[in-house]
Amino acid sequence: MKAAIVGGGWAGIAAAVALADAGHDITLFEMAPQLGGRARSVVGEPPYDNGQHILIGAYRDSLALMRRLGVDPQQVLKRLPLALPYPGEPGLRLPPGSPLVAFTRGVLAHRGWPWPARLGLLTTAGGWLTRGFRCDPRLSVAELCAGLPTAVKRDLVEPLCVAALNTPAPQASAQVFLRVLKDALFSGAGSADLLLPRRPLSDVLAGPATAWLGPRLRLGRRVQTIERGGLVDGESFDGIVLACTSVEAARLTADVAPGWSAAARALGYEPIITVYLSSPGSAMPAPMLALRDGPDAPAQFVFDHGQLGGAPGRFAFVVSGAAPWVERGGCAEAVLAQAQRELAWATPPVIDKVLTEKRATFACTPGLARPPAQIAPDLWAAGDYIDGPYPATLEGAVRAGIAAAQGLGKGANGAASGSPTKTP
Ligand SMILES: Cc1cc2nc3c(=O)[nH]c(=O)nc-3n(C[C@H](O)[C@H](O)[C@H](O)COP(=O)(O)OP(=O)(O)OC[C@H]3O[C@@H](n4cnc5c(N)ncnc54)[C@H](O)[C@@H]3O)c2cc1C
Structure with a gap:
């Protein structure tokens, strides 16, 4: 299959690598002069990152993508056990070991919280665990955690919520928050570890991806139109992955898939x-x-x-x-x-x-309807905003990129290549 990927953030890179690895002939269009999207470095000596980024041990697919591109995560990321120290206060810190046991031991040992606060958190977290970390999708994080002691909300829930969902607790989706907690705290040893970049972000993924993709890259090229039949600015492809921002994806699909375009445009x-x-x-x-x-x-x-x-x-x-x-x-x-x-x-x-x-x-709000990955059999979307369990994160973007590549690849194997796009 001849496939086009529009956008070279972490989602586009993941899609491009997955499609290339599956043997497809790919071209990646990126409007900026470099790959990386929001997770890029900007000029300075040494370079600044376009915002400080944190990864966690549960970012399984991001770490695998780095390794695929020849990057050793241990070299570019500093791994630390989860700890939330405040100036002059040790704060919550998880000891090494199985996350469930580490969480319990860390909470019990947190002297900054009175005993009722520690026991209250463990009881509430036990309830989340028993219910499989699921809740009413209409709940906000503030509503979900209303019964927790004030110190726990102030020192743990609110900072974790705004760090992971970039949405304040009263407006943030409890369901997505619980999913992040589940994957961070309860999905295997090291999943809650903090992975802090110790190289500029561009060295973590975008730079190595640029070298890996080589002539398959078209940098500085903003795609203006896509049309039915796999046309990207008039050039013909068998399939397309739209891995640009939701705003650009909405613009590009306004004519070919108006319903999908409206859903992408509606995001806050x-x-x-x-x-x-x-x-x-x-x-x-x-x-x-x-x-x-x-x-x-x-x-x-x-x-x-x-x-x-x-x-x-x-x-x-x-x-x-x-x-x-x-x-x-x-x-x-x-x-x-x-x-x-x-x-x-x-x-x-x-x-x-x-x-x-x-x-x-x-804005990761309760009950949010996010656009699906498949727009048409030969047109898929990837990006941190695509429907899925995660908030807007690097891992969400990478998983969306891989899913779009797999979806497009399956379509290519099942249907005659070059078949016209059917819009929903
Ligand atoms: C300041 C900041 C801090 C963050 N902190 C964290 C964090 O700590 N941990 C975490 O996991 N996540 C964090 N994130 C979120 C994370 O950066 C994003 O979720 C992720 O980078 C999104 O990747 P993406 O590929 O979906 O989109 P993008 O990175 O936005 O990539 C889209 C790409 O498409 C290109 N493009 C757009 N239109 C076109 C077009 N028409 N033609 C060609 N190319 C086009 C753009 O130039 C861009 O390169 C942070 C984000 C910001 C901004």
Whole structure:
């Protein structure tokens, strides 16, 4: 099959590699001058990432894709047992071992919480486990966790929710949150581990993918139209994977699949702001600290790049669910003040760079109808927003890319190649 992939983020890379490995003749169109999409590095010395990214041990398919491209995850990612330390507080930390036992031991050992809070969390988590981590799809995370002690909501549920779903707990889907917890905490040893990039993001996947794909890549090429019969800007293909953003996918399918296009267009978005501060000679007690956000404190997490193989004295502050700060302005200055209040600095920090992604992820709200992967037998979509159990994550994108490639490949084996597209 001659297949086109439109978009070279992690979903497009995953689709391209899977199709090429299945023996298909592929062409990947990417409008930017480089691969990587939202998970790319931007110019700087050393480069900045377009937002701090965290992976976890449960990102099985992302790790396999790295290995396929010749990347050793141990070289490019720092693996740490899950811990949520706050400045001056050890916070929750999971000891090594089977995740279920580690979670129980970690919660019981968390002296920062009174006993009723620890037992309350274990009882509630036991209930989630018994119900198979499923709940009413209309529930928000805040509703799901309403009965939990305040300290557990403040120190664990709210930061995990905004980190994983990029949607504040009152608006976030409880069902998706439970699925993330299930995969992180209960799907095998090491699944909850934090994997923090210790190389620029482009070295983690996009750079090696560029070398691997070689002449099959068309960089700097924004696809303008797709048409029935597998036409991409007039060039004929047997199948297409749309791995561009949902906004672009909606535009490209407006005529060929109006129903699907409307579903993609209907998604809402949440911003993320990353504020890089510089403070030569400063270091944190751990590579990552959680922070308590509030009306004058935008950031929920901070990362010390000096401990992550990057520039010493460079710190990345992450403001997830950042819509109020985009509207209000002044986020970087508020982060600077938050940092000065909460962290011990060797030299006064200064703002180094501010990156605002207004459409960082789709808003992961209860009962959300996400567009399906199959648009037509020879037209599939891939991306972190496609219907599935995960929020907008690298792993969600990679799994969607693989699923689209498999779907297209099956169609190609079952139907005569070049058959006209039937739109739903
Ligand atoms: C600041 C930030 C922090 C994040 N943190 C995390 C994190 O810690 N952990 C995590 O798992 N996830 C995180 N994410 C989410 C993660 O980055 C995304 O889920 C993932 O990168 C999405 O990949 P994708 O391939 O679906 O889409 P994208 O990366 O958006 O890729 C789409 C690609 O299509 C291209 N394109 C668009 N239109 C066209 C066209 N017409 N023709 C050709 N090419 C086109 C674009 O240029 C782009 O390269 C974060 C995202 C942001 C923005």
